Amino acid sequence: MKFLVNVSIAAVAITLVTGGLVLAQQSGSLATLRGTDIVVESTPPTFAGIEEGRQVRNYRQQPPIIPHNIGNYQIDLRTNQCLSCHDWTNAGDRGAPTLSMTHYLDRNGTQLDTVAGTRWFCNQCHVPQADIPALVGNDFRPSSNSN
Ligand code: HEC
Ligand code: HEC
Structure with missing residues (x-):
C-alpha cells in the first residue's frame, strides 16, 4: 500500500517536472508585443497626441471622454489631482x-460633500x-441608431 502511494506521488512529481520543462521551453520562444527580448525593459512608444475638445457620446450613459491630456495628473490612494479642477469646490474658479x-x-x-469612493x-x-489606428475593429452602434 505504502509503495503504491509512493508510486503515485512520483507520477505526480514527474508530471509536474515535465510540465514545467514544457512551459520553460515555450516561454523561451515567446514573442513579446513590442518585439524586444522578454528580459529587456522596453521604452513604450510615445503617444501621437491627445485629441483636444469635447466629443459627442457614443451612447447615452457613456462616461464623457476626457478632452485634455492627463499625463501629469496623479491619482493614488491619497491624491486625486483631477479634483483640483473638477470638484464642486474648485470647478467654478478653474x-x-x-x-x-x-x-x-x-x-x-x-449624498456626500466629497466625491464618493x-x-x-x-x-x-x-x-x-x-488619433491612432484601432487595435481591434469595432462596429458598435447605440440602440437608437441601429438599423
Ligand atoms: C464608475 C465610473 C465613473 C468614475 C469612476 C468617474 N466617473 Fe465621471 N462620469 C461617469 C459617467 C457615467 C458620467 C455621465 C453620467 C453622469 O453624469 O453620471 C460621468 C460624468 C462626468 C463629468 C461630466 C459632468 C457633467 O455634468 O457634464 C465629469 C466632469 C466627470 N464625470 C469627471 C470625473 C472625475 C474627475 C472623476 C474622478 C474623481 C470621475 N468622473 C469618476 C462615470 C464615472
Ligand atoms: C487644470 C484643470 C483640470 C484638471 C487638473 C483636470 N481637468 Fe478635466 N477638464 C478641465 C476643463 C477646463 C475641461 C473642459 C474642457 C472643454 O470644455 O473643452 C475638462 C473636461 C473634462 C471632462 C469632459 C466632461 C464633459 O462633460 O465632456 C472630463 C471627463 C474630464 N475633464 C476628466 C478629467 C480627469 C479624469 C482628470 C484627472 C485625470 C481631469 N479631468 C483633470 C480641466 C481640468
Missing part, C-alpha cells in the same frame, strides 16, 4: 465642468482619445 452629482452619491444613495479612480471610466 473653468472646468463640475463632477456630475452622481459622483457624490455613496453606494447607499446617500466608488468614483475616486476617474480613469476607470473616463479616458482621453488619441
Whole structure:
C-alpha cells in the first residue's frame, strides 16, 4: 500500500517536472508585443497626441471622454489631482465642468460633500482619445441608431 502511494506521488512529481520543462521551453520562444527580448525593459512608444475638445457620446450613459491630456495628473490612494479642477469646490474658479452629482452619491444613495469612493479612480471610466489606428475593429452602434 505504502509503495503504491509512493508510486503515485512520483507520477505526480514527474508530471509536474515535465510540465514545467514544457512551459520553460515555450516561454523561451515567446514573442513579446513590442518585439524586444522578454528580459529587456522596453521604452513604450510615445503617444501621437491627445485629441483636444469635447466629443459627442457614443451612447447615452457613456462616461464623457476626457478632452485634455492627463499625463501629469496623479491619482493614488491619497491624491486625486483631477479634483483640483473638477470638484464642486474648485470647478467654478478653474473653468472646468463640475463632477456630475452622481459622483457624490455613496453606494447607499446617500449624498456626500466629497466625491464618493466608488468614483475616486476617474480613469476607470473616463479616458482621453488619441488619433491612432484601432487595435481591434469595432462596429458598435447605440440602440437608437441601429438599423
Ligand atoms: C487644470 C484643470 C483640470 C484638471 C487638473 C483636470 N481637468 Fe478635466 N477638464 C478641465 C476643463 C477646463 C475641461 C473642459 C474642457 C472643454 O470644455 O473643452 C475638462 C473636461 C473634462 C471632462 C469632459 C466632461 C464633459 O462633460 O465632456 C472630463 C471627463 C474630464 N475633464 C476628466 C478629467 C480627469 C479624469 C482628470 C484627472 C485625470 C481631469 N479631468 C483633470 C480641466 C481640468
Ligand atoms: C464608475 C465610473 C465613473 C468614475 C469612476 C468617474 N466617473 Fe465621471 N462620469 C461617469 C459617467 C457615467 C458620467 C455621465 C453620467 C453622469 O453624469 O453620471 C460621468 C460624468 C462626468 C463629468 C461630466 C459632468 C457633467 O455634468 O457634464 C465629469 C466632469 C466627470 N464625470 C469627471 C470625473 C472625475 C474627475 C472623476 C474622478 C474623481 C470621475 N468622473 C469618476 C462615470 C464615472
